[in-house]
Amino acid sequence: MATGMPKTFYLETFGCQMNVHDSEKVIGTLVQQGYAQVQSEEAADLILYNTCSIRDKAEQKVFNRLNDTKKLLKQGKRFGVLGCVAQQEGERIFERAPYVSLVSGSASYRKLPEMLVQLEAGRGRITGLDDRQTDETFVTEFTARSNPHRGYITIVEGCDKFCAYCVVPYTRGKERSRTSSSVLLEARQMAEAGFSEIQLLGQNVNSYRDPEGKRTFAELLAAVGEIGGVRRVRFTTSHPRDFTREIVDAIDAVPTLCDHVHLPVQSGSSHVLALMAREYTREWYLERIGWIKAARREISMTTDIIVGFPGETEQDFEDTLTMLAEVGYDAVFAFKYSPRPNTPAITRADSIGEEEKSARLQILLEQQRDQQRVSYERHLGQTLEVMVEGQTNARGQITGRTSQNKTLNFTTSQPIRPAAGSYLPVRVTAAFPNSLVGEAL
Ligand code: SAH
Ligand code: SF4
Ligand code: F3S
Numbered sequence: 001m002a003t004g005m006p007k008t009f010y011l012e013t014f015g016c017q018m019n020v021h022d023s024e025k026v027i028g029t030l031v032q033q034g035y036a037q038v039q040s041e042e043a044a045d046l047i048l049y050n051t052c053s054i055r056d057k058a059e060q061k062v063f064n065r066l067n068d069t070k071k072l073l074k075q076g077k078r079f080g081v082l083g084c085v086a087q088q089e090g091e092r093i094f095e096r097a098p099y100v101s102l103v104s105g106s107a108s109y110r111k112l113p114e115m116l117v118q119l120e121a122g123r124g125r126i127t128g129l130d131d132r133q134t135d136e137t138f139v140t141e142f143t144a145r146s147n148p149h150r151g152y153i154t155i156v157e158g159c160d161k162f163c164a165y166c167v168v169p170y171t172r173g174k175e176r177s178r179t180s181s182s183v184l185l186e187a188r189q190m191a192e193a194g195f196s197e198i199q200l201l202g203q204n205v206n207s208y209r210d211p212e213g214k215r216t217f218a219e220l221l222a223a224v225g226e227i228g229g230v231r232r233v234r235f236t237t238s239h240p241r242d243f244t245r246e247i248v249d250a251i252d253a254v255p256t257l258c259d260h261v262h263l264p265v266q267s268g269s270s271h272v273l274a275l276m277a278r279e280y281t282r283e284w285y286l287e288r289i290g291w292i293k294a295a296r297r298e299i300s301m302t303t304d305i306i307v308g309f310p311g312e313t314e315q316d317f318e319d320t321l322t323m324l325a326e327v328g329y330d331a332v333f334a335f336k337y338s339p340r341p342n343t344p345a346i347t348r349a350d351s352i353g354e355e356e357k358s359a360r361l362q363i364l365l366e367q368q369r370d371q372q373r374v375s376y377e378r379h380l381g382q383t384l385e386v387m388v389e390g391q392t393n394a395r396g397q398i399t400g401r402t403s404q405n406k407t408l409n410f411t412t413s414q415p416i417r418p419a420a421g422s423y424l425p426v427r428v429t430a431a432f433p434n435s436l437v438g439e440a441l
Contacts, residue, residue: 006036007120010044014061015052017236018172018201019083021152022106023050026082027144029112037144041069046078046119048102051085053167055338059085066097073099078119080104084171088341090129104128107158107173109138132158132174139182149387149421150232151195155183155220156202161239163266164277164345165306165337168203177208180215184223191229196421197387198224198232204239206247218246225256231423232387232403234258237304240265240280243288252296258403259297260330263288264304268323269316272309277344282323289327300404302331307364308357309337310348317360321367328375330404331434332368336361372433376406379428379436384408390420397437400426412440 009030013023026048027037038044049065052058062085069079080102081093087105094100101124102115108128118126137157145151158173159166187198200221202208208217215223225233233256238247240263251257263285267273270281292299305320324332336357339350352360386400386408393399397409398417410426418424418440430437 007034007046008038008044009035009046009048010038010041011048011050012065013050014058015050015054015084017152017199018106018154018157018203019050019052020146021154021201022083022109022138024143024145024152025138025140026050026109026112028140028142029109030116031144032140032142033113033116035116041072041077044077046080047072048080048082051081051083053084053088053171053340055335056340057338059088063096066100070097070099078102080119082106082109084167087129087131087171087173088167091125091127094125102126105130105171105173106138107132107134110136130173132169134173135176137176137178139178145195149195150197150199151190152199152201153183153186153190154178154201156205156208159203161204161207161241161279162277162344164275165309165340165343167340167343170342172203175204175207177202177211179212180210180220180223181212183220184227187224187227187230191227194229194421196229196231196423197234198230200224200233200235203237204242205235206238206244207242216244216246217242218244218250221247221257222250222254225250225254230256232256232258234260234405236262238263240278240285240288245291248291248295248299251299258405260300260302260403260405261292262302262304263292265323265327266304266306267309267312267316268320269312272312272316272319275311275345276306276309282319286323286326300330300406301327302405303327303329303333305332305334305364306337307334307360308352310345310351312337312352321364324364324368325371328371329368330372330375330406332364334361334364334368369433373431376431376433376436379406380431381428383425383427383441384436384438385423386410386426388418388420388422388424392417398440400424402436407435408438409435410438410440414440 051062079100086103107130158175159168160175384402389399400408425441426438428438
C-alpha cells in the first residue's frame with residue numbers, strides 16, 4: 001500500500017442478514033481506521049470477502065471468487081477472508097489461497113483495528129479465530145448503514161443449539177447477548193437519525209438473555225417499538241424452543257411490532273426433528289403456531305425447511321407437506337440438506353440421493369406455491385400500509401413492503417412519486433403467490 005495515499009478497500013458480502021450487518025460494522029471500523037471504500041476490486045488496496053458456510057454451495061462460491069480475483073495479485077493487493085468460512089477453515093485458507101493475508105471469524109471482529117495495524121506493517125497470515133471463547137459482542141462507534149430508513153441491530157451473537165446439520169455454533173462462537181440498555185440506546189439514536197424501521201437480529205433472536213437482567217426478549221421488543229419515530233420493528237430468526245406466548249402478546253399490544261413471525265420448523269416429522277437435534281416435536285411446534293393464530297392481529301408466518309436430511313423417509317417428507325398445509329405459511333425457504341464439516345450429522349451417510357432430494361424439493365415448492373396463490377388472495381380489497389422501497393419495476397409500479405413483509409407493487413395517480421422510506425395506504429387489487437398489486441389511496 002502506498003504511504004500518504006488514502007488506503008482503499010473493497011468488501012463483498014455473502015450469506016445472511018447477520019453477515020450483511022457485520023459488514024456494515026466492519027466498513028465503519030475500516031473507515032475509522034482511515035480507509036476509503038471503493039466499489040471495485042481493481043480500485044482497492046485491500047479486498048475483503050465476508051463469507052457464508054451454511055451450505056456447500058455457499059462455501060464454494062467464496063473459493064471460486066478468490067480464484068477469479070487472484071489475477072489482481074501482481075498489483076500488490078492484500079486479500080482478507082472474513083465470516084463463517086474464515087472461522088471454519090482457519091489457517092487452512094492460507095494453504096488453499098496463499099495470497100490471503102487475513103483470516104477472521106465474526107467473533108474476533110472487535111480485534112479488527114489491531115489486525116489492520118499488523119496488515120499495514122506488512123505482516124501476512126494474520127488470524128482472528130476465536131473458536132467459542134469470547135463473551136464479548138462486536139460494537140462499533142460507527143456503522144456504515146446501507147439503507148437510510150431501515151436498519152439492523154444484532155442483539156444476540158453466536159449459537160449454543162448445535163442442531164445436527166448446522167455450522168453456525170462453530171462459525172459464530174458461543175451465544176452472547178448485548179445489554180438491553182445498549183440496544184435501546186442504539187435504537188434511539190437510529191430513530192433520531194431518521195430510521196423508522198428497526199430489525200433486531202440474532203441466529204436465535206428470541207433466545208436473547210439480557211446480561212443486565214432488566215428485560216426479557218418480548219419486553220425489549222416492546223421497548224424498541226415504543227421509541228418515538230419508530231414505525232416498524234422486525235426480528236429474525238426466532239427459534240421454536242425459545243418462542244413464548246409473551247412475544248405474541250407484545251405483537252398484540254404494540255402496533256409498531258410487525259405482524260410477521262419467521263419460525264423455522266426444518267421438518268414436519270418428529271422423527272426427523274429428533275435426528276436433527278431440534279429438541280421439539282411436531283406437536284410442540286404446532287402449539288406455538290396455535291398461539292400465533294389465536295392473536296388478535298392476523299400474524300403472517302414464514303419458515304425454513306431442510307429436505308433430504310439423512311434418515312428422512314417418504315412418510316417423514318409427507319409429514320412436512322401436511323405441516324405446511326396445516327400452518328399455511330406465507331413463505332417457505334426450503335433447502336436440500338448439505339453435509340457440513342464439523343457437524344454431528346456429517347458422520348451419518350448422506351443417504352437421500354441428489355435426485356430424490358431435488359424431487360422432494362420440487363414437490364414441496366409446488367405445493368407451497370399453490371397454497372400461497374390462494375392465501376395471498378385474502379388481501380384483495382384490503383387497504384394495507386406500505387413502506388416505499390424506491391425502485392420502479394418494468395410495469396412502472398413502485399415497490400412497497402407491508403408490515404407482514406409482503407411485496408406490494410403499486411401505482412399512484414399523484415404526479416409526484418412517493419419518496420423511498422415514506423409510508424402510504426395502498427388498496428390491494430391483485431394477488432400473486434409472492435406479491436400483491438395495488439393502487440395508492
Ligand atoms: N438459527 C436459525 C437458522 C439459521 S440457518 C434456526 O435455527 O432456525 C438458516 C437456514 O439454513 C436454516 O433454517 C436451515 O433451514 C438452513 N440450513 C442450515 N444448515 C443447513 C444444511 N447443512 N443444509 C441445508 N440447509 C441448511
Ligand atoms: Fe444452526 Fe440450529 Fe443454531 Fe439455528 S439453532 S443457527 S439451525 S445450530
Ligand atoms: Fe451463512 Fe454464517 Fe449466516 S454460515 S447464513 S453467514 S451465520
